[in-house]
Amino acid sequence: MGTRSSFMTEVRGSPKVKGNTRGKRSAWLVLACLGLVACDGPPDRTPTLADADTASGRRLVSDKGCVACHSFPDVKWPRGGLGPSLHGFARQGLIAGQLPNQPGVLMQFVRDAPGLVPGTAMPAIPMSDQEARDVTAYLLTLQSR
Secondary structure, X not given: OOOXXXXXXXXXXXXXXXXXXXXXXXXXXXXXHHHHHHOOOOOOOOOOOOOOOHHHHHHHHHHOOHHHXXXXXXXXXXXXXXXXXXXXXXHOOEEOOOEEOOHHHHHHHHHOHHHHOOOOOOOOOOOOHHHHXXXXXXXXXXXXX
């Protein structure tokens, strides 16, 4: 690379550097950087919970058997004690003490906990994308009382 002044000369396409490989490389580098700056970053793959149904999520934690291991603030029976209580779950920073408590991560975790946290006692629970979204939305409503 040359000095800054020679770099600018090369980028501007001065006849002095026409055919200069280093000058062409610098011009391509500048174009590549401009292309990266123009990008808006990676697409947001965070799932939306806009179409989630928290009432369905509440019903699913019973139907899928989550209540056998966990206690929920609005489920009177059964109140499982094997897993942690989910009272105030929405305020927890981590899922299973390891994963960030974010909707996308939580959706994956409720479906396939062993896939995300090997060795966990929580089993994989078959559910559709919409069911996982509903359960996630419900869990994120659980505040401390």
